[in-house]
Amino acid sequence: VDGDTIEIRIPTLEQCETCGGDGAEPGSPVDTCDTCKGQGQVRIQQGFLSIQQACPDCQGSGKKIRNPCKKCQGDGRVQSSKTLSVKVPPGVDNGDRIRLSGEGEAGEMGGPAGDLYVQINVKPHEFFVRDGNNLRANVPVDMITAALGGEIDVPTLKGKVSLRVPAETQSGKTFRLRGKGVQSVRTSSPGDLLVKVSVETPVNLNSKQKKLLEELQESLNESSHSHSPATSSWLDKAKRFFGEHLN
Template identity: 60%
Template structure:
């Protein structure tokens, strides 16, 4: 069975906090715990799946590796609740009945199973995301061992039936009044044993390998979009089919533009003179520079729309717009002559005729303080 995305298993987003992660795990674990759902294989698998997801995501180092490489970046087979067993209520909630219920998994008989899906985070510039590109990535994964063809047994030999469980993959244990069915500790649920393991994969049937893959990124992708590469995930256990690789797009911040869906935004500094008298400014777009006409008496913060200069969505449709926000820039490093000219200009100003917003604001302030009773 293919492994689902750990965040999806717990029903949380990738930026979830440790506190909310724990709450989500407890909610899923309580719902699907085997002791509350006896003989329900579906609930049992969901519980083990949630336990494995929480074991990885609650560890900061494992979580960082998983965020970068998906299932290939972590090894859930090494200990912990995700390694084939399941914890009792005491493991999750501190329940006093934990010693009664005990631990130990209830796995079904093993066999060929689909490999885990993998995830790779691909960082792109805004230009690459908007125009599309082709990139090569290196992904660590598990591939089928070529020496033993995935069987785990030395060439010329075959796995033998497990003598502990008789090939069933499960054993029944008595714990006081309770009879608990558990995954066979000898064959770990496979039902067979490799007595003479392959020298290359040491009986696992799979070996670690870093693959170099070419990824074609379509134009218009944005942060959060995923590109699926079928069959490029982990090789399946016991000769099962490979999972898929999901390339998750992450677009880096741009020094000029901010993207919001189909539209782009940027700030354009403008001088006092250009704002007052009007003029023509040169502004950047992803296709090059264009001229922007600024009318006289333009106020800071005004938005100008350049239609069709945004982004064409990856799923089709017309390109959005570029919205330029003009920001009035106060001149600095003035000479004595320039300061003198500004003072003359200030003296020539005639109150609300030249600065209506300022006059209105001061009038409102006087009314405000006039209404206050001190």
Template identity: 60%
Template sequence: MSKQDYYEVLGVAKDASERDIKKAYKRMAMKYHPDRTKGDKALEEKFKEVQEAYEVLTDEQKRAAYDRYGHAGVDPNRGGGARGGHADFGDIFGDVFGDIFGGGARRQSRARQGSDLRYNLEMSLEDAVRGKNVEIKVPTLVGCDECDGSGARKGTSPTTCPTCHGQGQVQMRQGFFAVQQTCPTCSGRGKIIADPCRKCHGHGRVEKSKTLSVKVPAGVDTGDRIRLSGEGEAGEMGGPAGDLYVQVHIKEHPIFVRDGNNLYCEVPISFTRAALGGDIEVPTLDGKVKLKVAPETQTGRMFRLRGKGVKSVRSGTVGDLMCKVVVETPVNLNARQKEMLEELDKSMGTGDEAAKYRPREKGFFDGVKKFFDDLTS
């Protein structure tokens, strides 16, 4: 099956800058990362495509080869290295023309940025609406303080690799072509640690749980992310640390349901209060307030309390509280109460007379009668 164009995979133009490509990669990687796709094989393959496209398009020589020769220019089966194969086809062109015109292209080994981390933060609705400073503990990789991240025992330092002379790559001739390969001695680092640090065993990083204070702004909602720059994993070979993304999840509330900046709740009232009207108390996040119920209120009617919702974390606008009235049928009636209800029912009469008091009931049964009449006609 033919491969999709790398620019199309990342959704960028062919003249996109490296910065635009990196931004597109981060967006796509977050979308298709295996941690989020939960075992979906198709999306895992998509994630691999995104990684492959990013690796090629952010490498100047590989990108030049891809722009000129397409996938053949970076195919690992033809000497390329788009998937991390040993031979780097993108470097062939630089080395060949460098040998002809002088000054072959050689890539220096580079420090690697640490991985980004994600932390899932559960919050109550009240804390999310008002904002809060939260302390979290994050397991991560940090720079080894024993060797200052060098990986070498204290008092010593890494030495230049004698095989690649610090380049991280070695050159192998194949006839007219000169192919660059990752140095087998130093694994591309350009340095060798003869006496590794006993604490980090030469890795330059150690596992550690660190406590961070996160300022959660008022109005955050489920799905919002808070970025803590430089609080991810420590980089390799002195590279910068990654970032930590705090993913917010709001716990279910016993009374309120949030939808954007609005809050919704159900308020049960007696059928006498619904019929006669009057003031009732309803809850808000700031305490109880009075709500005036109009006479003859039907169940399901929605009342709006303006400004009693959530203040938007982005625009600053405040939503409303929507109270849905639910008329509650009385239960556990004694004999006298049942007698009074029967007297009330009789006082309303029957037929057309009762329709004055129960118009929805009459309308419903008139509709039912018409339905059956139409079936039999």
């Protein structure tokens, strides 16, 4: 999210130090390839067309080695590994690629090195799930606060904030905290933090607390109002579905 410089260690092919990358044993002569006269390219006639292609005898190097380097078997490269510092820009996401020019594998026969592409995989976070520029988090809220309304603590990337939960909040309700998401590498404004609350059923109740809930239940049953909107609408749907009265 904030960007950083990280160190990575990677396996790679590096230019052979013994032969300096040309693949010839030090001190042994390197001849010019007879087939292409050192050009590395040959022309072949195909019907009316004259096609240029890499020389098959020297693989395009234009040289002929008499004694291949023992260290690299004439390839000019050796298996190695290296540690690199990679500057990770703020807001990178899964699959983003960072190109490090010239940090790829050494070219054949002393040729120029290629580029290294570092592909980003973002590790899962304890609280937050990345969803584009938005972050998602699940936060529990106790039954009483959900019913009466109140403030709950919500984690953000920059520390705790207080979220006002309105009265009659149902489990699964999502609240949007604007600008508390991720500032991506591609856009100028940050995303939002989407907080989904799950209403928690109280546990370890003593007999007094159970009694209070039973009294509450009796009071709710006596009342003429519907106090469980999801249950009521579910029962209505179930009645229509089965075409009979359910008790």
